[in-house]
Amino acid sequence: MLRVINIYKTYDNGKKELQVLKGINLEIAKGKFIAVIGPSGAGKSTLLHILGGLDAPSKGEVLLEGSDIYNLNDVSLAAIRNKRIGFVFQFYHLLSEFTVLENVLMPCLINPEFAARSSEIKGKALELLEKAGLKERMNYFPGQLSGGEKQRVAIVRALMNNPDLLLCDEPTGNLDSKTGKEIIGLIKKIHAQNQTTVVLVTHNMELASSADKIYHLKDGILLQ
DSSP states (O other), X not given: OEEEEEEEEEEEOSSOEEEEEEXXXXXXXXXXXXXXXXXXXXXXXXXXXXXXXXXXOSEXXXXXXXXXXXXSOHHHHHHHHHHHEXXXXXTXXXXXXXXXXXXXHHHHHTOTTTTTTHHHXXXXXXXXXXXXXXXXGTTOOGGGSOHHHHHHHHHHHHHTTOOSEEEEESTTTTSOHHHHHHHHHHHHHHHHHHOOEEEEEXXXXXXXXXXXXXXXXXXXXXXX
C-alpha cells in the first residue's frame, strides 16, 4: 500500500544543514500495523509527517498505491490527507471552542456532500463516539475532558473519513501508563475491526510490541 524510496530530509537553519533522515526505505502492506521506535530527536515525527503528506522530503519518493504523493498539486494532496489518511498526534490538537461532537465532525465539513448527508455523518460520529466510550461527552468542551478522553476524541476524529492509513505520533506520550494502554487497546481494536493500515511512532518499546513489525530509527537510519 505504501512504499518509501530513499527518503532524505535536511533542514537548513541559515548557518548549517541538519540531516534528519538519511536514505529511508520502507514498504508497508495494506492492513498491517507497524511501529517505528527510537529516542527523542531520532526523526520519527519527521518521517511520519512525510508519510502523511505534511512535510515534503528533500529527496526520495513516497508512493501510495504506486503514485508519488509529492508529485501531486496542493489541492490533490490535501484531498488525500483528508480522505485517505488519519492523524493522531501526541498533543491532540482539539479546538477548544468547539464541543467533542463538533471536533469529531471537522474533517467532514469541507466535504461538499456534508450538507446533504449531515444526518448520516452525524450518526456515524455518534456511533464512533459510543464505541470509544465518549457518547455521554459529546457536548463537552476539550477543557472539560481528561487527557485520555481528549486522545480518544482525536482518534475518533481521525476515523471519520474511513482512512486507509492511520498515522499515530506518540499517541500516549502525555498519558499515564494505564490510560496509555487503553489508547493502544483502542488503536489495536480499530486495526483489527477495519483492517486499517497503522503506523505508530513511539519511544516506548512496550507500546511498540503491539505491532506486527517493529523498525528502529537511529541517527536518521531505519533498521529492522
